[in-house]
Amino acid sequence: MLSWAAKQHRGRTALIFGDDCLTYDDVEAGSNRLAHALLSLGLQVGDRVAVLLNNSPEAIESVFAVEKAGLVYVALNARHTLAEQIAILEDAGATLLVAGPEFRDIGEGVRDGVTSLRHVIGLDWQAPAVLDYRELLASMPADAPNVQVAADALLRIAYTSGTTGKPKGVTYTVKRWYERLTNHFYAMEYSLGVDDAMLHVGPLTHAAGVHLLPCYLRGARNVILEKFEPLETLRQIDRHCITQMMCVPTMLTRLLDTLDSGVDADLSSLKCIHYGTAPTSVDLIRRAITRFGPVMRQQYGMTEAVQPLAVLYPHEHADEGALRSCGKPTANVQITVRDTNGQELAQGEIGEIAIATDGIGEVAFWRRPDLEAEAIRDGWYYSGDLGYLDAQGFLYIVGRNKDMIISGGFNVYAREVEDALECHPQVVEVAVLGLPDAEWGERIAAFVVIRDGATVDSETLANHCTALIAGYKKPRLIEFVDALPRNNAGKVVKNILRDGYLARLERNES
Structure with missing residues (x-):
């Protein structure tokens, strides 16, 4: 497919990076x-x-x-x-x-x-x-x-954080990746042609890279930034007549703030802004539509799937109720919501989101058969996301049952952060969770119990994490508590910590 595209579009510009074409x-x-x-x-x-x-x-x-x-x-x-x-x-x-x-x-x-x-x-x-x-x-x-x-030969391993903090590699075979690229869905979904230009502002190893191959195969230009910077992003849209781009909520916020500061840029070429990978507030979506026009497109997917699972299209953003959803299932995708026994729930009832689509039963984890047995049951992939479906078929996500935090578009599992903090000699125990954040989607918060007589502060603990985990995994809020709330089984009840903090925050703001 790659060599075919090169012959098909010979002489045309494929990549733009700075001054290099x-x-x-x-x-x-x-x-x-x-x-x-x-x-x-x-x-x-x-x-x-x-x-x-x-x-x-x-x-x-x-x-x-x-x-x-x-x-x-x-x-x-x-x-x-x-x-x-x-x-x-x-x-x-x-x-x-x-x-x-x-x-x-x-x-x-x-x-x-x-x-x-x-x-x-x-x-x-x-x-x-x-x-x-x-x-x-x-x-x-x-x-x-x-x-x-061979068709069943391994092609890629995409690593995502495991709930225990251990590496978790999702594998793709040649057959599964090839079917993704040749699926009619991609031609129908992206409507790409040789006059299109996709701007890549996020890491190509993450969600941004999903759009590169469809653009390459269709003869569209891929304009690449080394890293996201709001002013440069706006300049590139103007300079290269960008038609499509992908943003996480943090990027959207910074782009809008830059435009509101008085920066002038011609954005008329934009036909579609893909967004997702993290919770996006309705206020931010409305603000983006006001500034960019009816070009917003939300996409729900995951590393384990090779195609978007649900999409909220630009025209559906006119429905105020639908703005809180992530859209309807895409072509060849079935989505149900199930209880802890695997029974399908009625419309409006919250449960675990389960997915059936071509190849979903072939999902495999590198050297982790335990994860496959846990996730795939009777041909359905259990996502770990909690949500519900409404009468029109829109999917709403309300949380995650795997204790995952999405901050700035990156997946962070609480256990990884807890392990890092608990390595500090003055720390007794930790509970880490995500709090709503307008800029980052979710802010990583750590509630820490320290040893009697210890004088460690939050800055010291944050610096301690630097050598152990990536910067985006470090807690942005560290609060010291006397003890962690637990249920009768001795498990930490994080909702009590979350609700208590948000209640205190609301009182202080009022």
């Missing part, structure tokens, strides 16, 4: 050279290749190359600490790591911590025993390698 021929040749380079190092079909790069043409070149070589692509989160990177590399059994210049310390640091790792390729940095990315590609052929793989 790459044609389809450029991307095809570069990814082919890297694919040959990986094979020349002795990698075999099925070997795992991890990539740690910020948004860049090389980030796209790498994923294309790994797949063309019949290898398994593992994207690493640029915000993870060295310890977190090592845990994922070990779990994946990665044979090779490609690392950018910003990640030199990690590229060198993982060498002794990952038993399976045989090679590290450095992009624009050099060190002993580290291969030079550009030198490696210079002598390689520009044609696609002739590698044959």
